[in-house]
Structures are given as structure tokens and as C-alpha cells.
Amino acid sequence: MSTSAQLRAALANVLAEDGTLTDPAWRGAAEAVPRELFVGPYFAQVPDSVPTRYRPVHRGEDGWLEGIYTDRTLITQLDGRTRADDIDGDSTVVGSPTSSSTLPSLVLRMWQQLEVEAGHRVLEVGTGTGYSTALGAHRLGGDRLTSIEYDPEVGRAAAAALTAAGYAPRLVVGDGLRGDPDGGAYDRLIATCSVRYVPTAWLHQVKPGGKILVTLSGWSYASGLALLTVTGPGTATGRFLPGYTSFMIARPHDRPPRPSLALLPGEERPSLIDPAVIGTWTGDWVAQLAAPAAERMGAGPEQILWDVSTGSQARTAPGPEGGWTVVQRGPVRLWDRVEAAIRLWQAAGEPHQEGFGVTASAGGQRVWIGGEDGPGWDLPV
Incomplete structure (x- = not known):
């Protein structure tokens, strides 16, 4: 052995x-x-x-x-x-x-993507088991790393494991989406959970010129890993990175409880896109940007979108004579929004997420294709 x-x-x-x-x-x-x-x-x-x-x-x-x-x-x-x-x-x-x-290759890849240097102060949001925290403490020294964990029981277990391994970073139990209330300014922030938007507290806690590495996700659980540079207090811009990264969504950003889904009648029309495209990695991402309050279910040509906030529904199926149909009901025409977004993405050449970027400011947060003046969608801040 x-x-x-x-x-x-x-x-x-x-x-x-x-x-x-x-x-x-x-x-x-x-x-x-x-x-x-x-x-x-x-x-x-x-x-x-x-x-x-x-x-x-x-x-x-x-x-x-x-x-x-x-x-x-x-x-x-x-x-x-x-x-x-x-x-x-x-x-x-x-x-x-x-x-x-999280799988070690992803943890180590993200630490490298953060572009951390000796002497940097780093805030980690999501201690989890503490393994990622230990890697960071080994590389930087415990006095340069603070890690925040939302779940007290998980935090206690991580603290004991870090002590047993000989590492002593500063550990905090609390809502990491609010940042570190006592930690001052940081050079880098790394999140090991996903969020629907970049928390405003992070944009103020990282120094101008500092970097934030975060996975943006949503209630359809599509994800993209972004590296942002803070350009001033409360503002940042960056791009999504190559590859396929997903994390569990931070509990304060997860969808609220909902009743069991009941499919109800609505208005039917032909679909202008193949519904299977929103079952792909980036297609799902684009659909989520267009309908951020919707949960996606289904597979292939039979997709279901259910808006958690309004109860609006959309469901697709193969058409009886070819193509596809969609049935929509409720105040939000979910498939209209998704269709328009997918067609914009297709017109741009269907880039992977590394062709997207994100800008955050006091006025809101926006994900865009190509450049900041390209087509884009507001995040649900």
C-alpha cells in the first residue's frame, strides 16, 4: 500500500x-x-x-x-x-x-490563475474542508491569508484539520459575501463557491489593481470562472477564463424554496432555435444570463424553464412536422429572452466563455461578449 x-x-x-x-x-x-x-x-x-x-x-x-x-x-x-x-x-x-x-487540479489551477505573489494579503471566501486554505498558507504563510466559512460546523472541522497539518491562517466564521469586516484591504480575493454577481463588499475590500477570482453562476447552475481587476473603490472589470469550472452556489445566493413543478397550459409557437443548444456548457450560460431567475430542467429538444420569482414557464418539444415548438405562460416570456440571447451569441460566432467579460460598478454589473461595447446582459444584483 x-x-x-x-x-x-x-x-x-x-x-x-x-x-x-x-x-x-x-x-x-x-x-x-x-x-x-x-x-x-x-x-x-x-x-x-x-x-x-x-x-x-x-x-x-x-x-x-x-x-x-x-x-x-x-x-x-x-x-x-x-x-x-x-x-x-x-x-x-x-x-x-x-x-x-474540490478536485486538487482545480484548486491548484485557481491559485495559479489568481497571480498571487509573495507578500500579498489574500482573502479566501469558502474555507470548506480547509485543503485549499492549507495550500495557500503553505505558499504565502498563514499571516498573509484569511479564510471565511459560512457553516460553523464546517469551519470548526477545517480549523482542527489546519492545526493538525501545522498551518495557522486567520479563520473567520460568517457570511463571506460581506467580506472580512476586520481585515482591511487585500491584494487578492479567491472564492471557492459560486455567486450570482460579485458582492459589492468584495469590490471595496480589494485594493485598486488587486484581483478577484470568482465563479459566476445562477439558478440554472451554469457557471463561468472570471478574473477581475479592481479599477477603483467599488469598480472592477475582467474576463472569463478558459476551461470548465463550477462550484456549489453560496447559500445566500441559492434559489429560494419552491413547490413541486406543475406544467400548465400556455401560448404555443414555433421555436426559432434548437432547444438542445441550451443544454451545452456555454449555451446554458447564455440562457441563464437572459433569464437569471429561471431554473432549467430537461434535456435535448425537451427543455423546461421555470422562473422562480414569477412562476413563469417555458417548455419546448420537437415539432410534429420538424423543428421545435415552445409553450410559454406567465408575465415573463422566458423563451423569448433566451431565444434572443442565443441568437446574439450565435451571431458572434458562439464563443466559449473566454470570449466573454464582466464589468462591475455602482451602477450595476454586466456580462458582455467581445468587448464592453458588445452585446451583453445585466446580472441580478
Whole structure:
């Protein structure tokens, strides 16, 4: 059986060979930080289960340590309360993931994308298990890093793991979307949760010239990772980065509870776009920008949009003689908005998210294609 140190070295080698680890300092952090101190028991998805079920993988059982050093996200909490060590080894459970240890390649890639330098003060929003925090503390020193965690229980577990690993960053339990009330100005901010818009507090807490790395998401759970430069108090601009990044949405930004969906009659017409396009990574993103209060369900030509705030609905289906139809009801014509946005995106050449940018100011926040004067959509600030 391989030791933790051997597994860390092997994982670092894999990440260096695939181009993820390009900075020797971050490779050193990957080889030094024992991820098993931060994960402990975790949940493994039961294959082909509907609804999705999870089984616990307990500390010390066969495959537990090897799983920790596999480059994957490990679910550590369901429904805001259930942890893997609450479940018997032979049992499975249904739930929604609410805390996790993100796959190491993404954590390390984001730390490198943040363009952090020695001496920088960094604010991390979302301590989670503390693994990312430990990597940052190893690279920067604990006195240069503050991490905020929303969930007190998760925060306590992360604090104990960081102490056991020998790291002492400043830890805060609270709403990270409000920033650090006692931390002053920071050079960098990194978020390990997603948000619907860039919180205003962040725009004031990062120094002009400083950078914010954040995943923007929404109630359809489409995501894009953006690197913004703060241009002045309360203002910033930046671009979305290549690749495919998603995080659990910050709880204060998640959609409110809703009743079970009931599909109701409405006005029917032909659809001007293939509905399957909003099932693609960037197509879903564009649709979410156009209808930010809507939740998306369905697949292929059969898509459902349900506006959480107004109850408006849109649902598509293959047309009886080819093409597609859409039925809409409610005060917001969701498919009209999505259709117009998708056609703008298609006219621009269907760029991946790295062709998009974002601008934030006191007047609002806007995502745009190409340049700031290009087509765009306001975020739901």
C-alpha cells in the first residue's frame, strides 16, 4: 500500500505532466499538504442511481486513501447537515451536496490563475474542508491569508484539520459575501463557491489593481470562472477564463424554496432555435444570463424553464412536422429572452466563455461578449 507522501508525489507528477502545475512553489504545496487530514470520510456516488444516492467511504477502509489522492471532488456534506461519518458503511442516502473538497487540479489551477505573489494579503471566501486554505498558507504563510466559512460546523472541522497539518491562517466564521469586516484591504480575493454577481463588499475590500477570482453562476447552475481587476473603490472589470469550472452556489445566493413543478397550459409557437443548444456548457450560460431567475430542467429538444420569482414557464418539444415548438405562460416570456440571447451569441460566432467579460460598478454589473461595447446582459444584483 502506498503512503500518503508517495500518493501526494504521484498526484503532483500527474498534475505537472498534464500542464496543471506549472509553478514550482505550488507544486511544493501540493506535495507537502496531506489532503487526508482535510477530507476524512466522504461520500461516493452510487452509479446509475435515480435519484442520486451516495454511500459513505470511511477513514481507513480499502480505497479510502487512494480515493483522496484521485483528482476528483469529494462530497463531504449533504443537505447542510449530513456527513459521511453519520451513515453506516453499508447504507446509502439521498441528498444534495452542500460541502465538498474540490478536485486538487482545480484548486491548484485557481491559485495559479489568481497571480498571487509573495507578500500579498489574500482573502479566501469558502474555507470548506480547509485543503485549499492549507495550500495557500503553505505558499504565502498563514499571516498573509484569511479564510471565511459560512457553516460553523464546517469551519470548526477545517480549523482542527489546519492545526493538525501545522498551518495557522486567520479563520473567520460568517457570511463571506460581506467580506472580512476586520481585515482591511487585500491584494487578492479567491472564492471557492459560486455567486450570482460579485458582492459589492468584495469590490471595496480589494485594493485598486488587486484581483478577484470568482465563479459566476445562477439558478440554472451554469457557471463561468472570471478574473477581475479592481479599477477603483467599488469598480472592477475582467474576463472569463478558459476551461470548465463550477462550484456549489453560496447559500445566500441559492434559489429560494419552491413547490413541486406543475406544467400548465400556455401560448404555443414555433421555436426559432434548437432547444438542445441550451443544454451545452456555454449555451446554458447564455440562457441563464437572459433569464437569471429561471431554473432549467430537461434535456435535448425537451427543455423546461421555470422562473422562480414569477412562476413563469417555458417548455419546448420537437415539432410534429420538424423543428421545435415552445409553450410559454406567465408575465415573463422566458423563451423569448433566451431565444434572443442565443441568437446574439450565435451571431458572434458562439464563443466559449473566454470570449466573454464582466464589468462591475455602482451602477450595476454586466456580462458582455467581445468587448464592453458588445452585446451583453445585466446580472441580478
